Amino acid sequence: MDFERILVRATNWLGDAVMSLPALQALHARYPAARISILARPWVADLYGREPFCNEVIPYEAPSGWAGASMKLRLARMLAARRFDASILLPNSFESAALVWAARIPVRVGYARDGRGWLLSHCIEVPDEFRKSGKALKVRAGDGGNPVVIGPGPRKATRHQRFYYLELLKRAGVIESYSEDAASQLSGSAEAAEVGRRLFAAEGFPANVIGMSPGAAFGSAKRWLPGRFEDLGIRLGRKWGAAVALFGSTGEAELCERIGKRIANNGVTAANFAGKTSLRKFIERAASCFLYVTNDSGAMHVASALGVPTVAVFGSTDAVATGPAGSRFVVVQQPVECSPCQLRDCPIDHRCMTRISVEEVAQAAEDLMK
16 A cells, blocks of 8 residues: 555554554654645644654644534534545544545554444454453452452553554555564654753752652542652652653643642752643753652653653553553552552552552662662
């Protein structure tokens, strides 16, 4: 297949966007002369817009579902006028397939999910290694605090999510092959780090900055205890003469503010940037950090893809499937009987996180920095 104009419907969430980078880089390598347009939600647009494979970002601002139907029809007409040769659908939604079908793009590549197969020209079966068996694990408290397991067990993939997108392209015949060593890497990390260092220096930060993301968008089950982030920030800040920069969404601003205040009250410079930076500015600041400590989050994927040494604390989710995939990282996770459960909120005692101590994470950080 030869293409000159390719439309990629981007993933909707930051972590997924980072994990899709190897596939988009492979697409660009296969079609170096093609114009690749990325149709993306506003909150991930900046990540794609800075990448060499992206010729343009087309904002996708219509609400999900049947809402905003008129906006979607107008967008479909605009896309049709652009005469794209092919569309690559990274999300699994029916809506994403309906849009490119309405835009009359002749090649429509996507996985056979959400009942949308008839809308696709290349309907790809989901690889077995990404078919998650069983229902999500559910537990309730039993006698003595031991869990009672309900259901067949945790949903667990056997390969990292970045290969989900690479396999889509390969099985559709868009690319011939890919490397098993393919890592998620953001371009221009050195340039971004230089900008970030200037920003921090102008605000009176020392040379060493530790980035922290104590939140997680999916739910509280993915969050290590706030008090332990505080203790860790104090410990590592004192050890390395470093400042702590806290990042997160607007909804996590209060959490980050509380953590930052306690760290600052213990003699370590700390600042809360949650909800105060664009994605582009977050990338620049994160790139300049000499260490990043985080829960399983979009920020984790960004930091790791920038090549920043990253310590990721995992509990309810599967580090094999969605862990960091950069060049320098370590995952801290306690083996407990109910993890990975993939639940938003823990119905028992949050043991997957409460059993991870400050000492363990601090030691992981120190070993990583050696």
